[in-house]
Amino acid sequence: MDVLGFGIVWVVLSILGEMGVRVIIHNDPMYYTASNIGLMVESAMDFLIVVLVPIFIFVGLTLVWSMIRFTVKRGETPTLPEKFARSNKWFVGSWVIGSIGINLLFFLHPTASATEQFFAMENPQAAANKQAIIVDVTARQWEWIFSYPQYGLTQTLDANGQDQLELPVGRSVKFVLRSYDPYHTYDQYVDVIHSFWVPSWGIKEDVIPGEARSIYITPTKITSFAQNPMSRVQCAEVCGPGHPWMEAPLNVVSSSQFAKWIQYEKKLQSGLG
Amino acid sequence: MAQTTMVPAATRAPKAGKRNVMPPVLRGFLWAAIGFVVVNTFVDIVDPFRGHPFVTGPSATFGWVAAVIGWLLGVGVWESVALPLFGYKDRWHEKSTGWRRYFEYSTDHKVIGLQYLGSAMGGFLIAGAVAMLMRIQLMSDHLTIFHYPSNYLTAVGIHGTIMMFSVANVALLGGFGNYMVPMMIGSRSTAFPKLSGISVWLVPAGILTVLFSPLLGAWTTGWRGYEPLASQDANGILYYYLGVAALTMSTFIVGLNMVTTVMFRRAQGMTWSRLPLFAWGQLTVGLLVLIWIPEIQTTFVLALLEKLVPFNFFAATGSVMSYLELFWLFGHPEVYMIAVPAFALWNEIIPVMSQKSLFARDWAVIGLVFVMMLSGLVWAHHMFTNIRNSELLPFSFFTEMISIPTGFAYMAAIGTMWKGKIRLTTPMLLILMSMFNFLIGGLTGVLLADPMVNLQLHDTFYVVGHFHYTVIGSLVFTGLAGVYYWLPKMSGRLYNEFWGKFLSIVLFLTFNLTFSQFFLLGLHGMNRWVPAYPQYLQPMNFEVSIFAFFLGASFLGHFIHIFWAWAKGAKATENPWNARTPEWFTTSPPPRYNFPVEPEIVSSLYIYGSKQPVSVQFPAEQELAATKDPQDEGGPHE
Known part of the structure; x- marks a missing residue:
């Protein structure tokens, strides 16, 4: 129930966030870019922002969600279940593999791709x-x-x-x-x-x-x-x-x-x- | 491991003394002054190259060493450590009550912890006041309150140096490390109480050295002491090196003490798999400290000699890049010395406040350990604008990968809060705010880890915004959360929940309004270390300054509230949060040796539920023995 609700809110907010990102990218997050290297930097930055926004919304939303959904009133002593789950292989597995995957993605693109592009631009033999x-x-x-x-x-x-x-x-x-x-x-x-x-x-x-x-x-x-x-x-x-x-x-x-x-x-x- | 021979010192009747002619701190200042003048004069006499002034570079350096020794002896090391070494009877009587014990040498890790916390708070207020001056200057695009740009640069250097070496490295490590870690592992003392009692007094010495360094002339390098620029600076830079030497030595001793204490002083049943998260954090940071602090101290000794002799190691005729490499080799692990205890504290407080078992504990610990190990492999991302092109990719690889173990702290925290029974108290609120701020700090860091984007953002206000988000976001917010969380333990009193929350919300808003705009300023072309800047950046800087003043005020508000609660707050019960870690299984504030007898840990410390097992027990036999134990026969130090 909470997982589903969270998922829906996350997707909706991410869509809104990405719409905001389009506006930022349209207006140049670097304010003003006027060189070949600058354009490359700008596109690397745009890509990173596009991927980071849903991540930001995901983690930020868990904090807000916990604050709203899982708090107890002051002085209230809730009845605790006999035992709490101390692990969840789906959550842990997707978090660990997901974070490794996203970081490998970032390293391949834009880090390695843009850096290689930069090396090509800096090659004295280039035409x-x-x-x-x-x-x-x-x-x-x-x-x-x-x-x-x-x-x-x-x-x-x-x-x-x-x-x-x-x-x-x-x-x-x-x-x-x-x-x-x-x-x-x-x-x-x-x-x-x-x-x-x-x-x-x-x-x-x-x-x-x-x-x-x-x-x-x-x-x-x-x-x-x-x-x-x-x-x-x-x-x-x-x-x-x-x-x-x-x-x-x-x-x-x-x-x-x-x-x-x-x-x-x-x-x-x-x-x- | 058990030390049942120890008995609270409070039971000993302190002999009325005619010993203390003056308060130890005052005597420390006096002996420091005498030491400085005597040795300074001596060096003047023997120095064949002395210049005109009475205080020259070499004489100030040697005089400083004598002053620090005088200061340490004066605060009590003379009677308690130095004289006994020569065979004299130990005449030092450690006070076990009253505020005066915080202003002299002590071997009680709780007193030492509060001394560290107090010093860190003092450093924070001083460096914060300097930051306010900087923000007043930056309200306009030309020089106003600073009459010469060197003065502004010196202010930047003092702000950064004091904040890093005497607040960030001190509050959670020396402060809560000393106070809480022995109790959290069920120990009745730390491994090196005397050494620790001495080391804490190096912090005020270091702060004052850095603060008054401009008396020897302005220095322009910022907290990094960058060479070869430092070679042009006046002798003030010497007191930067020396002040940092005192502060880092103190941190080093804390690291040594914490690692040894966690390894060898754990109570029965405190296995590695039960070790509290915060103790894990201290252990990993302690190892970082033991590895990297000697490295930066060596570098600063080289820089000091470069200046005094001079050697020209790092000048244009030497190897300019070597200093940068050596500095950042330490400089990035330093960031994790700050952040790791904060990550650890998140997962210490969250299970308690969520009344829910800690989720994925193993991953939380793995995260801390891997952050520690990777942190030594990423330093050159501070140097993307000057290293060889071939070095860009390896360093950006490790820099990006370090976010994976960092993320484990979030994973454990989120998993713990999910469907928990969260009590949204002030410490919990501050932890959530800290996690939010550090999230922004971390994600903006992803952009900086990309070498191409870094080439634009490096050395701009974007970077300044980024590291203020990570350092204030992690350390200061979490440190405040720690103060509120442990306040009932340390003082036996409770804070006011309304004021705690209100001030935290104000702090959160003003912090974000101030530093989020740093990103925009940086992207718009505002570079660092400038008291004057192009006119088009002035409106936003003006506005940032206004928010910064409110931010400063909200910190003050927190400190006033904490002091008020400490003295006048409502009486707290012994375990107001129903926490399960051992520090809560004793009176508040705890007695001299923490527990009546050494506790035994009998189950995991982070299991909650209606059928949660007991976590800490006191062996009945020992308890009985302890009540019969005769008066303490040994010296006051165990």
């Missing part, structure tokens, strides 16, 4: 990556320095002299990440761990002193920091008092716009030079 724009990223306390070696640009700035990252949409970018301070190369303590994070791209990678790491990303949306503040490079690992302000605006533009910007930066650099 898209052979044409990648290279951006050398130097993290120092507290600044992101972007240089475009293919265009001979050593540090790209906006009109106010602030570091700026600008990229064409739909083209693979190879970021080479290093943490060192070009202005204080004599100081062995000045290099700390930073983390290269673009919230709208759905990925971050720690920048470790003494190591050069690379990551390939393809921006998928034309956007700018002014348009959506999630479009920014943000340090995500605590790196000292300047950590909150270790950010740089990211603009993703059309390829013609990008070519104009490169010309502008070249002019700026020679003017400074």
Whole structure:
């Protein structure tokens, strides 16, 4: 009786929950996603939420159900049965096998599948990556320095002299990440761990002193920091008092716009030079 | 195993003494100050590289060691342990009544347990107050009450360090572990009462060390002491290492004492298959502590020497990643040191309150043991953003699998409640709330265990929300449930059911309203360790802060209610819940040596029903012998 009632309520609530999940997925649970990796992360997250919602409702409902159905009034001494069941092979069996099954499912998909997809995206031999724009990223306390070696640009700035990252949409970018301070190369303590994070791209990678790491990303949306503040490079690992302000605006533009910007930066650099 | 020679110390007439010139705690502070000044000055004199200030890094370190020794001696170790070691007569007289015994060295595991609980509560209030300051700061997107970002980062570090090492590791382990576990296994004392009596005093020493660390300069690393950033920090970071050393040493001794006590001090008939769930929890956590606490202590000694010498183990010229690996190698088992006693306590309280036999007990125990074993295999999921790609999948595999044994705690709890006769008392309500909160903590953790999703969520407020759900959800809610559940045992008094429930509901609502929004903030791009952040995140942060203040107030309300009940609550009967575990088969509060004679366990402790068997018996012969036993001839420590 209770089992049947519980089952019906669970199914009804799960259906309602999944309808809610559709709305969340439609509106992007990550708020704003604008890269190939981000889209993959988003679909992994969507899948996990879809499977987790009925589980959440199941366990949550058992707690509420027990509170409503199985409580006795204060001071009441109920007559207890002679013996209580101390095991139930159907419940225990399905719980143990079910939880193992769900976890194996999660490991195969989305964990292993998305990770393999990520490895494929990061393969330097992939067709898209052979044409990648290279951006050398130097993290120092507290600044992101972007240089475009293919265009001979050593540090790209906006009109106010602030570091700026600008990229064409739909083209693979190879970021080479290093943490060192070009202005204080004599100081062995000045290099700390930073983390290269673009919230709208759905990925971050720690920048470790003494190591050069690379990551390939393809921006998928034309956007700018002014348009959506999630479009920014943000340090995500605590790196000292300047950590909150270790950010740089990211603009993703059309390829013609990008070519104009490169010309502008070249002019700026020679003017400074 | 039986120790029938022990007789309650209360029967001894305490000699009126002119010994105590001043209260032990005050003397502890004085001796600590003397120790610090003397050794600090000595190091200044002999240090060939001393700097200008009177207190340098090395002098503060050695001075601290002397201060802690002075503190421990001052609270009573001098008369009770140190002097007898040299052959002097033990002149320490342990008080068996009165509030003063809680403010000096004691070998009574119940006094020690309350000292641990009190220290944890003190640490919680201090770190909670710091959290309130952080939330005031985060109400606006630029610096307001903190004038320099380092100060904010130091506050974050103090909040995290005190909460983890002196609340999470202390409340259920040192507190209820010391107080309840010996009684739950039918023992009249713990295995190492003297050591335990000393170790509890390391907790206030550690809390104060961390709290006052900014006097030596700000430190910016958070509770993890991340290298190489720590190499830039002022000497304040030294007191982070030292404070944590004191706190972890205390936890280590608790673990040693609990494991030994559970293994060797069980009463007749307390077989492994009858061992109370909470004792199982303490045993598994004790083993985790014995394995992993030495590891982090070694790491922090390396970090301390890195700073003092300096060695450059972990700086850019050394091996940067080594510190991260070493820290998280401990860091994840730490999470289960916090959570496992909570899982155990769920299944301790639920059968009692449901008046129903514990369901699938074996699975509940298997869950605890497997969580303990797997917890050492998952650490690198804290490092998905910096480990090699080839390491992503193995670590995410074990991380996902650890939810299986964790789920067994839920399975046993749900199976027990189903068709039970649940008394929805305050402790039961808090357990249900704890299970709900930890469910959210666990399910949001599934997203973090996926390496690709983790690359987005790592180091954001999503993670902050996740671990506050798991730690507050499991430890704090369950800890409060434990306090309400055992309050009649510890104080002989009952709390007020209306206020208990009302405050718990307020706590539950404010907790969820505060921390559920952390997930949204994180998804929206709010990173961690920031006193200032982009403007678009300000409205939600403002609102979170408001709820956080109410959350803080509801904790205060609980503490006030508990203190009130302790002093003024209605008198409780000896076994108000009709529980079957041995701690309820003695007076409330229990006498010095817990039971008149060692009890005998004669049936399973979790069987309920109209024909439930008797669980605990006192052998009549021994009882008779005990009443005739002459005055205690031995020293006060057994």
